[in-house]
Amino acid sequence: MNSPQDEQPVIALVHCPVPLSNQQHVLLGHGSGGKMSAELIRGMFLPELGNDILNALEDQATFELAHLGLETTGQGAAAAFPPGARLAFTTDAYVVKPLFFPGGDIGKLAVHGTVNDLAVGGARPLYLSAAFILEEGLPLELLRRIVGSMREACEAAGVQLVAGDTKVVDRGKGDQVFITTSGIGLVPPGRNLSIARAQPGDRILVSGTIGDHGMTIMSLREGLEFETSLQSDTAPLHDLAEQMLTACPNIRCMRDPTRGGVASALNELAEAARVGIKIDEAQLPVRDEVRAACELLGLDPLYVANEGKLIAVVPAADAERLLAVVRSHPLGRDARLLGEVVDDHPGMVVMRSLVGGQRVVSMLAGEQLPRIC
Amino acid sequence: MKYQDEYRDPAAARKLQQAIRQATTRPWTIMEVCGGQTHTIVKYGIDELLPPEIELVHGPGCPVCVTPLEVIDRALEIATRPDVIFCSFGDMLRVPGSQGDLFSVKAAGGDVRIVYSPLDCLKIAADHPDRTVVFFAVGFETTAPANAMAVWQAQRRGIVNFAVLVSHSLVPPAIAAIMASPQNRVRGFLAAGHVCAVMGYEAYEPLAQQFQVPIVVTGFEPLDLLEGILRCVRMLEAGRCGVDNQYARVVRRQGNTAAIDLVKQVFEVTDRKWRGIGTIAASGLRLSEAFRHYDAEVRFPVSRHDAREPDTCISGLILQGVKKPWQCPAFGTNCTPEHPLGATMVSSEGACAAYYHYGRHREVANMPAR
Numbered sequence: 193m194n195s196p197q198d199e200q201p202v203i204a205l206v207h208c209p210v211p212l213s214n215q216q217h218v219l220l221g222h223g224s225g226g227k228m229s230a231e232l233i234r235g236m237f238l239p240e241l242g243n244d245i246l247n248a249l250e251d252q253a254t255f256e257l258a259h260l261g262l263e264t265t266g267q268g269a270a271a272a273f274p275p276g277a278r279l280a281f282t283t284d285a286y287v288v289k290p291l292f293f294p295g296g297d298i299g300k301l302a303v304h305g306t307v308n309d310l311a312v313g314g315a316r317p318l319y320l321s322a323a324f325i326l327e328e329g330l331p332l333e334l335l336r337r338i339v340g341s342m343r344e345a346c347e348a349a350g351v352q353l354v355a356g357d358t359k360v361v362d363r364g365k366g367d368q369v370f371i372t373t374s375g376i377g378l379v380p381p382g383r384n385l386s387i388a389r390a391q392p393g394d395r396i397l398v399s400g401t402i403g404d405h406g407m408t409i410m411s412l413r414e415g416l417e418f419e420t421s422l423q424s425d426t427a428p429l430h431d432l433a434e435q436m437l438t439a440c441p442n443i444r445c446m447r448d449p450t451r452g453g454v455a456s457a458l459n460e461l462a463e464a465a466r467v468g469i470k471i472d473e474a475q476l477p478v479r480d481e482v483r484a485a486c487e488l489l490g491l492d493p494l495y496v497a498n499e500g501k502l503i504a505v506v507p508a509a510d511a512e513r514l515l516a517v518v519r520s521h522p523l524g525r526d527a528r529l530l531g532e533v534v535d536d537h538p539g540m541v542v543m544r545s546l547v548g549g550q551r552v553v554s555m556l557a558g559e560q561l562p563r564i565c
Numbered sequence: 566m567k568y569q570d571e572y573r574d575p576a577a578a579r580k581l582q583q584a585i586r587q588a589t590t591r592p593w594t595i596m597e598v599c600g601g602q603t604h605t606i607v608k609y610g611i612d613e614l615l616p617p618e619i620e621l622v623h624g625p626g627c628p629v630c631v632t633p634l635e636v637i638d639r640a641l642e643i644a645t646r647p648d649v650i651f652c653s654f655g656d657m658l659r660v661p662g663s664q665g666d667l668f669s670v671k672a673a674g675g676d677v678r679i680v681y682s683p684l685d686c687l688k689i690a691a692d693h694p695d696r697t698v699v700f701f702a703v704g705f706e707t708t709a710p711a712n713a714m715a716v717w718q719a720q721r722r723g724i725v726n727f728a729v730l731v732s733h734s735l736v737p738p739a740i741a742a743i744m745a746s747p748q749n750r751v752r753g754f755l756a757a758g759h760v761c762a763v764m765g766y767e768a769y770e771p772l773a774q775q776f777q778v779p780i781v782v783t784g785f786e787p788l789d790l791l792e793g794i795l796r797c798v799r800m801l802e803a804g805r806c807g808v809d810n811q812y813a814r815v816v817r818r819q820g821n822t823a824a825i826d827l828v829k830q831v832f833e834v835t836d837r838k839w840r841g842i843g844t845i846a847a848s849g850l851r852l853s854e855a856f857r858h859y860d861a862e863v864r865f866p867v868s869r870h871d872a873r874e875p876d877t878c879i880s881g882l883i884l885q886g887v888k889k890p891w892q893c894p895a896f897g898t899n900c901t902p903e904h905p906l907g908a909t910m911v912s913s914e915g916a917c918a919a920y921y922h923y924g925r926h927r928e929v930a931n932m933p934a935r
Contacts (some may be wrong), residue, residue, distance in 0.1 A: 217672035221659075227903050324601045474575075484566055489681075547578035549610015551923035 195482050224454025226556030228493075249464070250387060251447060252282035252313040252381055261395040262528035276381030280315035282306060283374035289414055291338065291368060294407075295423030298371060299338040301499060303353075303426050305450065306375040309482050311433040312446035315377030315387045321355035330514065338369060345441045349428035351375065365539065383437065389444040390465040394533040395511035397504045399518055400425070400526040403452050403482040406496035411485060418488075427500030432523045436504060439517040444505040448498070452556055453496040457503055458541045459555040469541040471531030471553070495556050505533060568814075572786030573609075581791035582614045585881050588798045590689055592618040594750045595797055596743070596886050598736060600627030601756030601785050607833035607923040609787045619798065622759035622886030623919075623932070624749070625739050626757050629656050629912030630633045630705040630884060631839040634872035642867045643730060644670045644677050649865070650689060652680045653701040654708075660911045683715035684730075690719070690727040699861045702729040706760045709733055709850060713831035716852065716859050728861040731851055734837055737768045738848035744776040748887050753797040755783040758812035763828075765820025768867045769808045770821070777806045786813040817818025831856050840908055841881030880907035883916050890920040897921060 197389065238247060245253045256278055286302040293324040296304075302322065310317040322342070326335065344352055404425040411420045437443055449457035454476075462469045478486075478493045486493050500523060506514050511529055518524035536542075541553040571577075590895025597603060603623040606612055612621050619656045625631055643649035651667070658667040658679065671677035677697075680686060683700050690698040702712040712729065716879045719727045736757060743749055756769055761782045779800035783793030793811045800809065808814055830853070852860050874880075877895045882888040889907070890896050900906040902918055909915035 214570065215668060219672050220669050221668065231903070385664075480566055483569075487566070545609040546573045546789075547575055547609050547611065547614070548582075549613045551608055551610050554922050 214463070224348050224556055225450065225456050225497075229452070230555070242492070248386070248388075251309040252280045252315060252377075254278045254280045254313060254315070264333035268444045273460050274381055278379040280310050280313050280377045280379050281374070282309040282313075283372065284309060285370065285372040287367065287370050288409065289367065293412055293424055294408055296426035296499070297338060297341050298369060300345045302371040303342050303349060303351070304426050304499060305538050306373040306428045307345075307351060308448045308500075308502070309429070310375050311430040312385075312435070312448050313377075313379065313382040314446075315379045315436055316434065316505050317349060317351045317375055317377040317430050319354045319550035320351050320373050320375045321357075322353055323357040323563055325366055325370040325372075326358065326360045327368050328360055328363040328424075330368050330442060335369070338371075344425045345428065346397060349430055357447075382441070385443065385445045387445045387447065387461045387464040390461055390467050390469075390505045390509075390533045391444065392467055392535045393508050394444060394505045395508050395529050396458070396469065396471065396531045396533065397506060397511065397515060397518065398449075398477065398528055398530050399429075399502045399504075399524045400453065400500075401477045401479045401482070402449070402498055402501060403478060403486065403493035403496035405499040406453070406483045407482045407493075408489075409497075410489070418485065420481050420485065422479070422485075425500035427523055429502050429523065430499065432518065432521045433502065435521060436514060436517060440506060440510045440514045442507050442510055443514070445506070446502050446504045451497050451501060453493070453495040453497060454503065455492070455541065455553045456555055458553065461505065463539045464542050465533075466538045468534040468537040468539070469531060469544045470534050470536075471541065473546050475528050475530040477526045477528050477530075494553060508532070517547065569786065570737055572784070572788040573787065575627055577788055578791060580883045581788065585619070585791065585795050585798060586616045586677055588795060588802055589616045589618050590802060591797060592620070593752050593793060593801050594886075595753045595755065596619045596622045596624045596751040597625040597755040597783070597790070597793075597802075598624035598740065599755075599760065599785075600630065600912065600916070600919075601759070602755060602757065602783065602790060603916050603919050604628075604856070604914055605785055605787060605790055609906040610923075611787060611790055614791070615794065619794065621794075622889075623916040624743070624754075624886060625839065625842065625881070625884040626705065626736060626760075627662055627705075627884075627909065627912050627914040627916070628708065628734065630880065630908040631734055631842070632657070632660065632703050632732045632908065633838045634662060634874060635838075635869075636703075636730070637666075638664075638872050639862065639867045640730055641665065641667065641670055642726075643699055643865050644675045645673075646675075646865065648696050649741075650676045650678060650693060650698045651695050652678050652683075652689065652702070654681075654700060654703070655679045656912045656914075657701055657703060657823060659905070660908050661905055662733065674869060679828060683712050684718065686715060687722070687724055688726060688903045688920075690724050691803075696761070697726045697728060697864065699865075700727070700729045702731045702733065704826075705734055705736055705757070707757075709828045710763060713827045715730045716831050716856050717827060719859060720856065728859050728863040728864045729891070731832075732837075733832065733850035734839065735848050735850065736774060738845050739839065740769075740772055740780075742779065742845050743844070743885055744772075746885060748885070751778075751886055753778055753801050754780045754781050755793045755797060756808075758782055758784040758789070758816055761810075761812065761816045761820065762819050763824050764817065765818050766808050766810065767820075773806050773808050779806055780808045782808065782810045782812050782816050784815065786898070804848045839884070841884050842877075843881075875906045878907035880909040880917070883909050890917040892915070 222232045291298045307317045407423045408424045447457045518527040686700045714823045727855040781793045781797045832850035833850045838844045879893045909917040
């Protein structure tokens with residue numbers, strides 16, 4: 193069995209504050225999940241707050257129980273943890289407009305998002321906390337529906353919400369409801385997923401169609417409402433992840449491509465592992481409705497958010513078997529192997545286009561903007 | 566998806582690719598005029614599929630890129646006013662003026678909104694009678710009819726708290742300017758299909774004769790571009806000039822006459838400055854006399870300082886097809902989509918942004934060889 197601590201990679205991304213360009217204000221692009229977000233993290237947060245665990249920039253932090261002064265073989269509460277297990281910890285804030293949308297609502301997102309950040313690190317999600325920022329005047333009935341939805345989502349994900357906080361801000365100083373959830377989970381012994389572990393020759397799997405959530409929200413945006421049968425894909429991925437890891441313990445890493453989409457997740461991976469990634473446009477699973485809406489607006493589904501999909505990097509020898517496992521799961525029916533990890537162009541994602549040319553799939557600069565014509 | 570899948574078919578692409586190789590015996594430089602076509606070329610790697618004799622250069626047909634710096638500055642000034650709701654197409658928001666962009670005006674408290682149609686502005690105006698809704702009316706002949714319609718409707722419905730900041734450009738005078746330039750290398754053109762869908766292509770026929778070039782009206786899907794290139798190469802190889810229409814499923818010779826009539830009613834032709842290129846006579850549109858009171862520059866007198874482009878930016882040469890993005894020393898270093906020096910790095914249709922976004926490693930790898 194590997195010693196998780198020895199292999200835990202630490203990626204040196206900090207100690208050299210990147211200038212935050214010449215911006216004087218926070219721009220919407222700083223929240224896009226693309227390059228501007230990365231710039232904010234590396235130029236502002238990591239220089240002040242960075243440490244070995246945070247600097248790894250995984251979807252979740254994991255730490256040895258020994259670091260907490262807990263002996264996994266001793267008495268008391270810690271005795272429940274098997275030797276070699278690690279704790280995983282993550283947090284995420286949720287803002288979405290409208291609060292309710294086809295396929296979900298902000299409450300479901302807030303539970304699923306945090307559960308998924310734990311699950312893609314190989315952790316079994318255990319406990320969540322939730323903090324609500326409410327705007328004065330919010331109808332209580334709305335809040336009741338959101339909280340009810342969170343309860344359902346927690347039950348489905350097998351987690352308990354064990355701590356919380358509520359703040360109310362003046363009318364006009366918030367936008368109805370903002371929710372922040374944090375979660376802890378347990379990584380069983382021997383599991384050591386990290387985006388830095390991808391190796392040339394590995395294959396890349398995506399668990400289903402991409403862009404469903406982002407285009408569902410986009411279709412409801414003010415001034416842009418268009419008729420569509422699209423639904424958000426928001427779903428808890430803990431069971432799918434667990435089955436994948438049980439069937440194929442060699443999975444190198446997983447990510448849930450939320451904000452910034454599949455393109456940003458793959459770019460983060462390529463950069464962290466200093467490998468190239470090659471994907472095939474013909475293998476991208478995109479629903480016709482998503483494709484049509486993206487064409488209409490001049491958007492690229494590779495950059496559109498998902499809330500119930502994961503990407504896995506897996507040794508080639510296990511790829512087909514893993515694909516079959518994923519496809520047999522209700523949340524993975526449309527899974528595909530969409531590419532591979534390569535020696536060439538380290539840090540870069542390259543896509544073979546439908547007509548045979550190639551292009552770089554770069555990190556999103558700011559927000560994706562609909563084109564003029 | 567219909568009208569899309571059949572124009573992205575790999576087998577058909579291979580056939581066209583072979584036909585282009587067979588037709589080509591000499592080096593030819595062909596300009597695709599429209600930024601949307603540049604986007605498709607780089608996105609699908611179409612330039613890689615061509616024989617080495619064929620060089621594609623990217624034209625000035627990116628509305629965001631050619632909007633002059635002074636106009637952006639005026640937009641920023643108007644958008645800052647508390648009595649204004651400033652509406653724009655999305656990709657104008659990141660274009661840098663002398664000081665900041667519309668996103669930073671928004672972050673500093675300006676009411677800047679992205680709209681998807683200029684007609685949406687009329688609804689916003691009706692909802693906010695106490696403020697003036699200003700729409701940033703930029704673009705080529707393609708967006709002119711919808712922008713004209715918004716002004717025409719405002720007049721008809723008596724909406725007074727609406728105005729447009731106009732910076733419309735016309736394609737044929739730009740083609741003439743490129744051909745007349747002593748630096749010109751272009752031997753054939755792929756004309757912008759959507760511009761021609763509105764205006765038709767009669768205006769290109771005298772240009773083809775005057776400069777003895779083939780002009781092929783071309784669509785935007787990968788197979789459209791390959792077929793447009795093939796038709797252009799065949800004409801070049803045969804020594805023929807004239808206008809050919811590859812995009813016949815959309816474009817008619819006389820264009821969309823209802824749209825043309827509306828544009829002529831609301832706008833009139835004027836000289837226009839093109840960012841990075843300079844002033845081209847009779848290459849733009851402004852509001853005609855009957856609609857001049859909807860002009861935001863009349864409504865909100867703004868300062869008339871001359872804005873200076875960053876010295877290092879060569880976007881003018883890029884827009885004229887004289888240089889490629891990777892030949893700029895700032896490309897990918899001082900100038901990136903996050904921190905653009907010029908508009909060609911901002912818009913998804915801009916050549917620099919397209920190269921950076923889709924082809925960076927390829928061009929950088931090729932640089933020493935050229």
